[in-house]
Structure formats: structure tokens, C-alpha cells
Amino acid sequence: MRDLAESMSDLNTTAEPVMSAHGLSYGTGRETHLGPLDLAIRAGRSTVIMGANGAGKSVLIRLLHGLLTPTRGQILWHGAALKAGARKRQAMVFQRPVLLRRSVLGNLRFALRVRGVRKGDRVAREQAALDAAKLSHAKDRPARRLSIGEQQRLAVARALSTSPEVLFLDEPTASLDPASTLAIEAQIAEAKAAGVTIVLVTHDAGQARRVGDDVIFLDAGRVAEQGRASDVLTAPQSPEAQAWLSGDLRLAASGTTGL
Amino acid sequence: MSTFWGSLAEAASLILAWDPALVEIIGLSLRVTLTAVVFGCLIGLPLGAVAGAFRFPGRPVLIVALNALMGLPPVVIGLLVYLSLSSSGPLGPLQLLYTPTAMIIAQTVLVTPIIAALTRQVVEDLHGEYAEQFASLGVGRVDRMTALLWDARYSLLTVVLAGFGRAVAEVGAVIIVGGNINHVTRVMTTAIALETSKGNLELALALGMVLLVLAFAVNAAVMALRASAVRAAYA
Numbered sequence: 001m002r003d004l005a006e007s008m009s010d011l012n013t014t015a016e017p018v019m020s021a022h023g024l025s026y027g028t029g030r031e032t033h034l035g036p037l038d039l040a041i042r043a044g045r046s047t048v049i050m051g052a053n054g055a056g057k058s059v060l061i062r063l064l065h066g067l068l069t070p071t072r073g074q075i076l077w078h079g080a081a082l083k084a085g086a087r088k089r090q091a092m093v094f095q096r097p098v099l100l101r102r103s104v105l106g107n108l109r110f111a112l113r114v115r116g117v118r119k120g121d122r123v124a125r126e127q128a129a130l131d132a133a134k135l136s137h138a139k140d141r142p143a144r145r146l147s148i149g150e151q152q153r154l155a156v157a158r159a160l161s162t163s164p165e166v167l168f169l170d171e172p173t174a175s176l177d178p179a180s181t182l183a184i185e186a187q188i189a190e191a192k193a194a195g196v197t198i199v200l201v202t203h204d205a206g207q208a209r210r211v212g213d214d215v216i217f218l219d220a221g222r223v224a225e226q227g228r229a230s231d232v233l234t235a236p237q238s239p240e241a242q243a244w245l246s247g248d249l250r251l252a253a254s255g256t257t258g259l
Numbered sequence: 260m261s262t263f264w265g266s267l268a269e270a271a272s273l274i275l276a277w278d279p280a281l282v283e284i285i286g287l288s289l290r291v292t293l294t295a296v297v298f299g300c301l302i303g304l305p306l307g308a309v310a311g312a313f314r315f316p317g318r319p320v321l322i323v324a325l326n327a328l329m330g331l332p333p334v335v336i337g338l339l340v341y342l343s344l345s346s347s348g349p350l351g352p353l354q355l356l357y358t359p360t361a362m363i364i365a366q367t368v369l370v371t372p373i374i375a376a377l378t379r380q381v382v383e384d385l386h387g388e389y390a391e392q393f394a395s396l397g398v399g400r401v402d403r404m405t406a407l408l409w410d411a412r413y414s415l416l417t418v419v420l421a422g423f424g425r426a427v428a429e430v431g432a433v434i435i436v437g438g439n440i441n442h443v444t445r446v447m448t449t450a451i452a453l454e455t456s457k458g459n460l461e462l463a464l465a466l467g468m469v470l471l472v473l474a475f476a477v478n479a480a481v482m483a484l485r486a487s488a489v490r491a492a493y494a
Contacts, residue, residue, distance in 0.1 A: 067394050088397050098392035101410040101493045110406065114398045144492035162396070 016079070018043040018166060018197050019064060023073035026059055034059045034221040036073060041166070046188070046198035048212035048229065050205070052244060055218040057201040058170055064199065065092050065168050088115065091159035092168040095175070097151040099143040104135055107143045108158055115162045125161050132187060133157035149180025156187045166197040173207065185211055205245060209233055217241045262460070270464035281462065285469055288446040291359055292427040295366030296374075299422050303371045304415065307378025308404045312386045322379060328372035333365075337435030340365040344436060357438040362446070365432040370422035377418040382407045385414075413488035420481050424474060 017040035025035025034056035041047050049057045062068040066087045075082040100107050108126045130136040133153040143154060152172055159167055173181040188211055192198050202208055208215060212229035219240035225232055236242045273281055310321050342348050344356045355361045385407055393403055430448035437444035439453055447466045454463040488494035
């Protein structure tokens, strides 16, 4: 059974990446915040982007989602240059949930409407999202009155309600307690089981172990190491990942800063 | 002193008796100002939302212009509208001078920049919070604008109130383009100015009291509404 799982995993690893970056870099003015770097995000797997504060994790995930435009290099989406339209097949959850000043249901409805989901299909999707977020009882409550954990559950459910191929999450549990963190991780696992590709930014090694299939380890805006989570997290090859995982604090090299 | 208290008492009795002359003036005042505020909102809210949510060439100029126009003295607006509406002006053929419509036009010109400039600030702040989420969802321009205006609705109430307060209290513009004609273009502020100069303090005081009560009532209503909105985390 284990062999089968591993060989399946290998099969996926060698599969065509849903996204890839080539010579990607991003900067403002004369400062380079990220890159140049190369990486691949494989379909149906969960890729965890790790690294210290300022390593460029948030910049990278925004570049991949098209919220930032690379200064150099290229991002490929299904083998072709990433265009704004691709964003409609992706979704993103931010560290601080951005919820509209409306009810829980109103937030879901807005997302579905702007994503062009037909009115007839919306009700079922709304209910599914409410169930997934375990917020059916609170559907008419103002979204911003929910606890921070509930807000983030809603944000994840809202993102998933739009049926994305790829779900980006930028440190979604950074300000949550352990129970809320596990609830978010359960939502992520469920999405992955449904075939959604996950790209998660975290600086929590435990979360990376729980969630990640692949790990991209960033240091000072460069990829220090990337590979299978089981390899990178247990036997890191790069000195940066080794130091970080052993608990050492490393300062980002001078001249590179994250957002 | 006795004149003051006497006038005050008579003013109160005018209000309590619901004096027809008083009611007519109050009615016209509200009609002119509320209509102007509605037009001001129709122009100012979208304009402010566009300036607050989008980047486009000329945006800084627009914002500076709106902020500057916010402080434009009503008499100057009155003069400009007067010139436009006078028989030799571009809108002369419409024959609108000394009509309530002229007063509505003048007050619309007065309140539109106020509503637009304050809306821009409110919408820009909210957009700062929503921008990445909107970009992620791929929210189109129209949806973006309407969503921002809707979500800022309670803050915008205060904006509209500011416009209303400014318009209902101003005298300079309406007296120039309206002419303060009895039964036609006499509103509260122009009537107060006239009646005071005639020494007819009772009516002036009565109108002054109505204006004050109006200001208090509208402010209290908006404050209560905002407080409940804040409790519901909608503001």
C-alpha cells in the first residue's frame, strides 16, 4: 500500500506542472525583493512555500496569483504565459481575512456573482460553502462580527466556492489558535482531496509537515531548496534550510527585503 | 432684553400654530435642498468612488479640484450660476433665473464637490483594505465601485449629511439666483436675512429655531444609525 502511495506520488511529481516560474524576479526601484528563481507547482498537490520573515514568500505567492507583475522572468500557467484571466481559475486567502461589510451569506454571494456563477447555481454553492465553513447557523450574521477563526474559515470557504484550480493561502493561520488552525487545515485537506492544487505560505514547520507534499524553501528572495516535503523537512540539504529548521534565526541578506 | 424674550415667545407660538407662511418657507427650503442633495449624490458619489478606487491620468488634478471646490464661497457659486442663467448667459434661454430650479442648480453646484471629495476619501480608505481581495476575485470596475459605495454606506451617510447641512444653511447662492421672492423663492435662510433687516424678529427667530432643530435631528438620526452600524461591524 505504501509503495503504491509512493509510486502514485512519484507519478504526480513527474506530472506537468500547473504553474512554473523561470528566471522570475521582482523588485521596486533599485531594490530586488525576490529572485531570480525557478520553481514548479504541480497539479493536485500541495506546495508549501517556507522561509523566514522577509524571505519573499508573500511576494512570490502574489506574483504567482498575478497580483504583482514580475520585473523579470516568466510565469507559465498550463504551459503558457500567465495572463490576468488565469486569476479567475485561481483563488487566494490572505493572512488577515478580507471580508466585506455584509453578512456571511452576503460575502459568499458577492464572490460567486463576480465570478459569474449563474443565479440558479448560486444557492447550492452558498450552502455548500456554509457547510464547509461550519457557519450555516451564522449565515445572516455580519461577517466581521465572527471570531477571527470563523472569519478565516469563511474566507477559505468563499475562495473554494469559486471552484478554483489553484488555491493560494498566505499564512492563513498566522493569527489563529491551534483549534482554528486545524479547522483551516481540514478545509485545505478537503479541497486537495477534491483535486484543488494548494499553494500555502507558512513559516510554521509543523504546518508544512501536516499540509505539504512539496516544499519550496526561500531564503533572502532565492530558492534555497525545493523538493518533496518529506525530504526537505527531514533531511534538508541547503545550509539555510538546515539552519532554519534547526531553529536558528537567520537575517535576510542585506539588499533584499520582503513585503 | 424683553424684546428678545418676547420675540422668542412669539416665534415659538408661530411654530406651534404651524403658521402657513412659515410652513411654506420651510417646505420650499427642504424641497430645494433635498433635491440639490439628491442631484449632488447622483453626481458626487460615483465621481468620488471613481477618484477613490481607480488610478487614471488627471486623477491628482481632479482630487485637488474637488478639495478646492469644497471650500468655494456660496456667493461665488451664486454669481457663476447667475451669470450662466441670466438672459445673456449660456443657459439664458431656459429662463430659470429667480425660480426654485435656479436655486436647486446653485445648491447642486455647492454640494456636489463636498459629496465627491468626502466620498473619495472614504472610498479610498476602504479600497485600500479591499484592493487585493478584489483583484484576486477579478472584480470588474462597475462591481468594484458599487461594492465600495455599498460597503461604505454608513460612512457615506455622514458625507451626505455634510452636504445637506451646508446647503440648507447657506444664503449667499440662493439669494442671488432665487431673489428671495415671496411665495416663489423665499427659503429659510433668505427669509431670516430679510425679516431680520425689517425688524420682524419673530418670524426670523422661528425659522432659526426650525433650522437648529433640523440640524440636531438629522445629526442625531445619522449618529444613531452609525452607532448601530458600528455595533454590527458594518461601518
